[in-house]
Amino acid sequence: MVVLPGLMLAMVLAMLDNMIVGTAMPRIVGELGGLTHLSWVVTAYVLGTTVSTPIWGKIGDLYGRKNIFIISVVIFMAGSALCGMAGSDLLGGPDGGMAELIAFRAVQGLGAGGLMVNVMAIIGDLVPPRERGQYQGIMAGVMSLAMFAGPLVGGFITDHLDWRWAFYVNLPVGAVALVLLVLTLRLPRVERGDVRIDWAGAGLLSVSITAMVLITTWGGNEYAWSSWQILGLAALAVLTLVLFIMVERKVAEPIMPLQLFRNRNFTLISAIGFLLGFAMFGAINFLPLFQQMVQGATATNSGLLLLPMMGAAMVVSLFVGRAITSTGKYKIYPVIGGVGMAAGMGLLSTMGVTTPSWTTGVFIAVLGIGMGFLMQTTMLIAQNSVEQRDLGVASSASTFFRSIGGSFGVSLFGAIFNNHLLSELTGRFGPEAAERMATAGARMDPAAVAQMPAQTRTGLLESLAASISGVFWWAIAFAVVVPVLAAFIKEIPLRGAVPVDASEDRTVAPAAG
Secondary structure (H helix, E strand, C coil): CCCHHHHHHHHHHHHHHHHHHHHHHHHHHHHHCCHHHHHHHHHHHHHHHHHHHHHHHHHHHHHCCHHHHHHHHHHHHHHHHHHHCCCCHHHCCCCCHHHHHHHHHHHHHHHHHHHHHHHHHHHHHHCCHHHHHHHHHHHHHHHHHHHHHHHHHHHHHHHHCCCCHHHHCHHHHHHHHHHHHHHHCCCCEECCCCCCCCHHHHHHHHHHHHHHHHHHHHECCCECCCCHHHHHHHHHHHHHHHHHHHHHHHCCCCCCCHHHHHCHHHHHHHHHHHHHHHHHHHHHCCHHHHHHHHCCCCHHHHHHCCHHHHHHHHHHHHHHHHHHHHHCCCCHHHHHHHHHHHHHHHHHCCCCCCCCHHHHHHHHHHHHHHHHHHCCHHHHHHHHCCCHHHHHHHHHHHHHHHHHHHHHHHHHHHHHHHHHHHHHHHHHHCHHHHHHHHHHHHHCCHHHHHCCCHHHHHHHHHHHHHHHHHHHHHHHHHHCHHHHHHCCCCCCCCCCCCCCCCCCCEECCCCCC
16 A cells, blocks of 8 residues: 555556547647548557567566666656657757657657556555455546546646647656655565576567558558558568567567467457457547537547546446455456447447537446446456466556557557548548548648538538547447457456465565565
8 A cells, every 4th residue: 555656646647648648639630730640649659558568567577677667657758758849849840740749659658568567567466366356446446537637637738728738747747656666666576597588579579560550550541452561561560470479489588478378368368458459449539539520529528528438437447346356256247348348339339410418428438337347357367367477477468468459449440530531521522622621631620620611511520420430330340259258268266365475586675676
């Protein structure tokens, strides 16, 4: 309980950023331009998180988590400061501002990968799985608070301050987290002798992930699916993935130990995490755009309209955490969560220009219920599937598959949205007018839409609504697989308390990890 405030504040740091930036995104695009690159602002962050997560988890297992955790906080804060300066005179003016923002969001993502995986792994070090349910409620409450505060803070910043404060706000929060971590966090020193980080595996995995994300981003949008660019990226992704598997079989300390996937629960929960990230992050990214552009909500109000999802997720997570602690049973919760998430996506796919805000609130509350059953349970099952010495790897793998799913989802759904939007505009205004509107839309924001002629505005809003609805239709296909996979999870008793020095690779030392 002494350490928990610093850990939770670090988690808030990463979660606040996503929520704040998502709310402020229409205003950012309006100033920097590049509506067609909207998904890349999120993709760069998620991609940075994804490629760094396995490395953070393994380094923490090998060398101890405290210093690694602090480094990740510093990297995240540096990325936040750079994002706030994107397109400003400090970096040479507004030209190329969107490209700068995308690059700096990747730096932010590198730090965020260390934040999330180390919080989960440190809690796993300090609290055994059977007792973790009672802390799960605290974590769920803090996460929900961040999800609640994020849209409000993002909306306030967008409506009343410069959007750059959506990134600068991370700096004081990060500073407080650093102080708390330095003063309170004491972990067992890890003693594993002479070990080496699997940099070859990390590099190959990063190249493979990047190639796959570029395929989903550019395929059918920037380049035809049969173009040499896309086919070349596909060949690169497959080649590096094969080489990665070969390397992981030979190295002493692999970044992603392949033997973990012989465990059925670990494999299933990894697949569920991928699909959860794919459907959830990929689709929810478009909710603020729908609320502000189609429903005419201000940035602050669009944040408030997300509260039903946050509140439902918090209440359900509290219930699930206490139930797991009390009974030790957990299998049923990811099944229920998958059904709820698929139902929420199905409801959101029915939205149109005449859908009132309260109806959207009900739909996203259903989605929040599904998320509440899944958010913490997936991490708990992953950590309970491995030995204590591999806790960091399990935590990073769970976060990794969710992140890579989110990266693929944001990229693929962004491409679907762009193609669908161009098709809708072409059908309503003709190909030449659609191209002009798409070009002009690079700097489109709610205020600019309000100034359009009534007929043009109506056609544009109908096109946006249909395109966003199409994104949620695609998300259903991935969400429905979650409860099917969860039904095959084997309910293994949760471990009880484990002495700190029970693992051969750990000894208690006065100095912090």
